[in-house]
Amino acid sequence: MSLTVVGSVAFDSVETPAAKRDRMLGGAATHFALAASFFDDVHVVGVVGDDFTAEHESVLTSHKIDIADIERVEGGKTFFWAGRYHDNMNSRDTLDTQLNVFETFEPKLSEASKNAETLFLANIVPAIQLGVLEQCEKATFTAVDSMDLWINIAKEDLLKVIAKVDCIILNDEEIEMLTGKGTIVSAAQALLDLGPSIVVAKQGKYGAGVITKEGSFWLPAYPLHEVADPTGAGDSFAGGFVGYLAAHPERPITLEVLRRAMAYGSAVASFNVEEFGTDRVSRLTGPEVVARVKELAAITQFDDTTQVDLRR
Amino acid sequence: MSLTVVGSVAFDSVETPAAKRDRMLGGAATHFALAASFFDDVHVVGVVGDDFTAEHESVLTSHKIDIADIERVEGGKTFFWAGRYHDNMNSRDTLDTQLNVFETFEPKLSEASKNAETLFLANIVPAIQLGVLEQCEKATFTAVDSMDLWINIAKEDLLKVIAKVDCIILNDEEIEMLTGKGTIVSAAQALLDLGPSIVVAKQGKYGAGVITKEGSFWLPAYPLHEVADPTGAGDSFAGGFVGYLAAHPERPITLEVLRRAMAYGSAVASFNVEEFGTDRVSRLTGPEVVARVKELAAITQFDDTTQVDLRR
Numbered sequence: 001m002s003l004t005v006v007g008s009v010a011f012d013s014v015e016t017p018a019a020k021r022d023r024m025l026g027g028a029a030t031h032f033a034l035a036a037s038f039f040d041d042v043h044v045v046g047v048v049g050d051d052f053t054a055e056h057e058s059v060l061t062s063h064k065i066d067i068a069d070i071e072r073v074e075g076g077k078t079f080f081w082a083g084r085y086h087d088n089m090n091s092r093d094t095l096d097t098q099l100n101v102f103e104t105f106e107p108k109l110s111e112a113s114k115n116a117e118t119l120f121l122a123n124i125v126p127a128i129q130l131g132v133l134e135q136c137e138k139a140t141f142t143a144v145d146s147m148d149l150w151i152n153i154a155k156e157d158l159l160k161v162i163a164k165v166d167c168i169i170l171n172d173e174e175i176e177m178l179t180g181k182g183t184i185v186s187a188a189q190a191l192l193d194l195g196p197s198i199v200v201a202k203q204g205k206y207g208a209g210v211i212t213k214e215g216s217f218w219l220p221a222y223p224l225h226e227v228a229d230p231t232g233a234g235d236s237f238a239g240g241f242v243g244y245l246a247a248h249p250e251r252p253i254t255l256e257v258l259r260r261a262m263a264y265g266s267a268v269a270s271f272n273v274e275e276f277g278t279d280r281v282s283r284l285t286g287p288e289v290v291a292r293v294k295e296l297a298a299i300t301q302f303d304d305t306t307q308v309d310l311r312r
Numbered sequence: 313m314s315l316t317v318v319g320s321v322a323f324d325s326v327e328t329p330a331a332k333r334d335r336m337l338g339g340a341a342t343h344f345a346l347a348a349s350f351f352d353d354v355h356v357v358g359v360v361g362d363d364f365t366a367e368h369e370s371v372l373t374s375h376k377i378d379i380a381d382i383e384r385v386e387g388g389k390t391f392f393w394a395g396r397y398h399d400n401m402n403s404r405d406t407l408d409t410q411l412n413v414f415e416t417f418e419p420k421l422s423e424a425s426k427n428a429e430t431l432f433l434a435n436i437v438p439a440i441q442l443g444v445l446e447q448c449e450k451a452t453f454t455a456v457d458s459m460d461l462w463i464n465i466a467k468e469d470l471l472k473v474i475a476k477v478d479c480i481i482l483n484d485e486e487i488e489m490l491t492g493k494g495t496i497v498s499a500a501q502a503l504l505d506l507g508p509s510i511v512v513a514k515q516g517k518y519g520a521g522v523i524t525k526e527g528s529f530w531l532p533a534y535p536l537h538e539v540a541d542p543t544g545a546g547d548s549f550a551g552g553f554v555g556y557l558a559a560h561p562e563r564p565i566t567l568e569v570l571r572r573a574m575a576y577g578s579a580v581a582s583f584n585v586e587e588f589g590t591d592r593v594s595r596l597t598g599p600e601v602v603a604r605v606k607e608l609a610a611i612t613q614f615d616d617t618t619q620v621d622l623r624r
Contacts, residue, residue, distance in 0.1 A: 247621070
């Protein structure tokens, strides 16, 4: 089995109150692929300039991630983003965005990428997502991410994408913005009516929830003593979540399987933010992920069977 | 056994995008007491004006809440607050605050209130909290709430209170502000070093966490389709949480007991926001609370024992 991700490969410069790092390997497809590589063969479809070196390639290929569909534009420069996080690490300012070769990105999918059973459309122009969806007819599970920018300027295209995918993964505030609903439950139910059978609401440092017609499941983020760099946490989460589902191909997907997918996504994401860029997830091991999933279970579960005498 | 709460009894006028209600019974002590009355005998220590009628009294006394220590100031007016919630109900503007008789509030505790085994100091001037703590020497469990205002203008007094109590219950951002730490885990650990053995971090619509030296537990908020009025949710949560601990007097309190206390607090708080003011909790029944605790368990628990084959 295999999993194709289409999205940005980038260089990120990140400032936090504690430190600063320049031009680290980043981008949604990069963080997603590293997380998903715990679960399945991953093909990355993206574009880079000739500033993307063998060293950058090896971050992906050392985890058996297929980079044949990362197009290299000679004389071009890779997508660059710079940002600064505020004190509590939950909000940030973008200092610089240079789309470079990503501005004219036209995903070119090999047969291997087209034939993947699982497809993840990372956050890019909805019209491009739509084109990729049409090329990947064999995918039995498709998921999409997006952002407020596309809700504001390309909502119609985005709704076409949403109508075709099995799963949408968005920040909770974006789900509310997209649907005009005031609670995440009512907003998610509005999205379920548009086509997807699974809605994932990312809640930043607070965790995430998954909502289906069968019910919902909510998981707090793993509580870290220190956060070095939140960049890519959402993509790592999506990579672990979608990767887990790719590796468990029984369909339809039950809420029971979704719960565990959420836990694995959340575990990988919690490692991602412990260090800058891809540093931590690059050297992360399976047993570490499994141990953190067990910790997540331990700090979120309680015994509801104890008899309590209520006076009213 | 009994539980004393010292804090505000108020009238609230609340506007939301959907509706508007004037001069409802509210205040931290009111919401706390209604929630705690599921678990223990509750004494409320507060102050009101002569606009506080028999009808308002009966909201409390009908649940066997002792109001003998709610002082009535003849010719005075009860504390009044007016606020407007924004679209997503997570932020609000204060439109009016009239402290009235609350401005010169000097808690007068009867022997019954002084002798309670459990004491909750709702959000008031830290110097007053300190005075009450000194009067309640027999309390075997004491908990305190506060707010950003006191962190800014009365931090020294607040730290004296914190040094004397068993448990502090605050919004996560206030805990970070109070300690100058950037994550809730590091901030809570800094508070544990100041005296309390239990730190509760309220996270608004996202839920809450409890941190002790033994470990931590995190519980998402119960996901509601509609939220009518978030006012008093934090006080209802504290009432359910502290009330549960009052009814389970084994000391020291284990993390196992704290987990269930969190679930009961969260359950009652989720009902509080379903309707305006005290409307929903006033007629809430024990079986409804127990059922919601079971629902909270069902939507937050996952099986971490399934074998997963990871490729790395």
